[in-house]
Amino acid sequence: MALRRWKAALSASALLTATGGLVATATTPATAIPTESHCGTEASGSGNNGFVNHAQLTTALERIERTTGGVVDVEVAGQSNQGRDIYLARVGEGDAVVFVQSQIHGNEMHGTEALLALLQQWGGNSPEAQAIREQVTIVAIPRLNVDGGERDTRQNEMTWADVVADFPQLAGVQPAWNYNSRVGGFDVNRDFNPDLDYVPQPADFPGNSADTGWYITPEAQTVREVYRDLENEFGTVDYFIDLHNQWSCYATEDLENMSPLSISAKFIDDPSEFGDWPKFDMDASKRANVAVYEALQGHGESGYGDLTLYPQDTNLPGTALGSFALRGSAVVLFETSSQTQYDGMKRNGMLRKQIEIGLAGLVESVADGSIASLDPAAYDEIPQRVFLPED
Numbered sequence: 410m411a412l413r414r415w416k417a418a419l420s421a422s423a424l425l426t427a428t429g430g431l432v433a434t435a436t437t438p439a440t441a442i443p444t445e446s447h448c449g450t451e452a453s454g455s456g457n458n459g460f461v462n463h464a465q466l467t468t469a470l471e472r473i474e475r476t477t478g479g480v481v482d483v484e485v486a487g488q489s490n491q492g493r494d495i496y497l498a499r500v501g502e503g504d505a506v507v508f509v510q511s512q513i514h515g516n517e518m519h520g521t522e523a524l525l526a527l528l529q530q531w532g533g534n535s536p537e538a539q540a541i542r543e544q545v546t547i548v549a550i551p552r553l554n555v556d557g558g559e560r561d562t563r564q565n566e567m568t569w570a571d572v573v574a575d576f577p578q579l580a581g582v583q584p585a586w587n588y589n590s591r592v593g594g595f596d597v598n599r600d601f602n603p604d605l606d607y608v609p610q611p612a613d614f615p616g617n618s619a620d621t622g623w624y625i626t627p628e629a630q631t632v633r634e635v636y637r638d639l640e641n642e643f644g645t646v647d648y649f650i651d652l653h654n655q656w657s658c659y660a661t662e663d664l665e666n667m668s669p670l671s672i673s674a675k676f677i678d679d680p681s682e683f684g685d686w687p688k689f690d691m692d693a694s695k696r697a698n699v700a701v702y703e704a705l706q707g708h709g710e711s712g713y714g715d716l717t718l719y720p721q722d723t724n725l726p727g728t729a730l731g732s733f734a735l736r737g738s739a740v741v742l743f744e745t746s747s748q749t750q751y752d753g754m755k756r757n758g759m760l761r762k763q764i765e766i767g768l769a770g771l772v773e774s775v776a777d778g779s780i781a782s783l784d785p786a787a788y789d790e791i792p793q794r795v796f797l798p799e800d
């Protein structure tokens with residue numbers, strides 16, 4: 410969409426607010442972005458009605474396993490703090506392993522829908538799917554934060570008292586910095602540590618965003634055990650991809666178009682700050698991001714090609730991406746435009762599809778080996794993400 414048309418869309422959105430109120434406000438938690446700064450939302454639906462809830466996710470995964478004749482194997486990897494099952498789907502027998510998760514932030518839903526479609530596709534009978542399965546093993550957690558998904562919050566559903574009950578050595582300690590006492594939950598994506606055997610120490614709390622996390626949440630613990638098992642099986646978890654959503658008001662560097670997706674390879678400033686991690690490979694992460702970027706080019710006026718780079722001054726060792734990059738995984742962050750509680754359903758088809766195209770392209774380039782010949786320097790040429798202020 411050209412910027413001029415974006416401004417027109419903004420006016421239309423504001424008009425909606427003035428006349429009837431955005432439908433999304435009915436389900437918006439207290440962290441709502443002021444409606445006057447909405448941009449490009451074109452809200453036409455309400456809440457999360459277009460996304461699977463936990464019961465529907467369960468049914469969808471059972472159906473995928475059944476209709477693929479078990480080619481896609483679905484199991485329970487663990488339980489959330491509220492006792493919901495966290496699912497793990499596996500397809501393929503190849504030597505290269507791609508581990509992908511969605512919705513570590515419960516209100517970021519598009520990646521889960523994309524994974525359901527991709528699992529069905531990868532488990533299918535097409536020659537392309539069979540070729541991928543020969544070369545690649547894909548392991549997916551669709552919707553890690555199943556509790557946050559049910560109540561539409563970024564955080565999981567867990568109090569600090571729950572943590573102290575699990576780790577009595579933390580009694581009397583100031584709660585972790587990523588605990589939100591109003592919501593009663595943690596930003597699970599700050600709970601990771603490159604040391605999979607780390608045990609929470611009182612002196613390491615409350616911590617901060619520039620330091621590692623603790624595996625105090627059952628959700629992060631579940632991912633850790635999946636990752637550990639894959640390392641034991643494959644040696645290195647070759648690729649780790651994390652599917653998120655971001656605020657929708659970003660444009661491409663030339664301000665010509667809205668950017669429906671930002672990606673990134675970079676989560677660690679200085680690997681040596683966190684110990685000795687000899688398998689950390691920034692170039693491998695850059696190549697994986699280039700594979701995603703290139704897969705989304707050449708789709709005409711669809712907007713798929715307008716993806717941008719997430720800020721590169723990021724230093725977040727407590728994220729899954731940061732911790733697993735230190736352990737040697739090539740990592741890719743997907744930040745799809747729009748938080749579900751702010752936007753309507755109109756754009757969801759396109760937003761889901763671009764994740765499918767980008768992720769499928771990455772897997773294909775791993776399967777056919779072409780990823781090895783991609784130039785890491787091409788990563789640095791991807792346009793920057795530009796924040797759009799209110800019009």
Ligand SMILES: [Zn+2]
Nearest residue numbers: 514517653654
């Ligand atoms: Zn997120």
